[in-house]
Amino acid sequence: MKSLIVDDDPLMCDLLEHFCSKIDDISSVVTTTSGFESINLINSSTFDLILLDYNLPDITGEDILKIASPHTAVIMITANRNFAPDSYNYDQIVDFLVKPINFSRFFKAFQKAQAFHSRNQSQGHRLFIKDGNKLVKINLEEVYYFKSEANYISVVMEKKKILTLMTLKDLEVKLPDFFQRVHRSFIVNLNRITTIGNNLIEIGKDHIPLSQSYEKILYQKISLLN
Template identity: 65%
Template sequence: MKCLIVDDDPLICDLLTHFCGKVSQIEEVFTASTGFETINLLNSGSFDLIFLDFDLPDINGKDILNVLNSDTAVIMVTSNREFGSDSYNYDQVIDFLVKPVNFSRFYKGVQKAQALKEKATPQQNRIFVKDGNKLVKINLEEVRYLKSEGNYISIILQDKKILTLMTLKELEPKLPRFFQKVHRSYMVNLNKIDSIDSSGLEIENKHIPVSKSYEKELLRNIDLLN
């Protein structure tokens, strides 16, 4: 998702930017400290999710909501509790966070936005990849895991392996949310995991390492699938 953070407090902007960096669903983050700056950014492009402070030095959050497209998800982030109930009169507002914000509560709001985005744009569970001199259709639900092989990726299915000239970085944006990067060389289908322990995970008797930096996100995303 492409995200915009609107708050005149630089500490809040820094905190929310840090939180966004911990969430794989958010790919781009922009910040604005005034209402006019926000309007200019909105006029220059669209956003999937906006974290919006109600009290800004020039234009308040309510005025910004009045000019937003109805398909833009907004999470209000403010200490103005009085606007809490009124905010849900706006179709764009999907959540209301009261400062100070912790990561757990922040992440729940992001998941609401992600769910709405996926409902509006159903995930493509099939892709075509180059295998030698031909294009092969891959049903992503059948993929066990992906392994980086330099400039190539091994796509592991139940009964075959396809080697395609592509990097994990190039393929990752095309994958549905049930795929998770667990190591610099591996992405796995969360629905195919048989077990997880301190040494990594198992998919059909194949041991796959899990880097420390991906452990928490892996467990969190597995919980969300349940």
């Protein structure tokens, strides 16, 4: 599991990094003392686990939660007990640790994060969408891209297209990390891209517009997949 530690206390970052080093199932650890930097890291990389302080000098842990992937397990680590009841509003929060902490308690929280991660993995890359009066299971790896059509979304695959009543905003949080929004009306499967150039993305025979606001994160994500 790839992990991100976000805490404005460098000593706490060191302690959490030490705890992570004692767990074989944690493959890598990135640390930051800045909330804003953590947002850049989350937007440009993929993490399986975030160890998140609530009280940061520049932004709150709750603000970071709003942009974190719902598929990423989060362990809140903070001295602020007031947030504990609200933490249950976020499905990805698997545990809430109050400082100071020890390794035994930390490891129990990690086991919950591991179970959360395993559940997400076992679901596979599939999604049920509504097609008329029935639910249709689609294999997300076969999807070329999603296109917004007013209040509907076109799910475009190699040999078929499905129109479903949904918004891109609602869909985006349900997708795995190999999907990326590239335009206000398009989310593409990064593994299906043929070429990128002249503000256009080619997938199959289709050309999809690439907005400047999404260009940087698109290239960052592609470099991580390679």
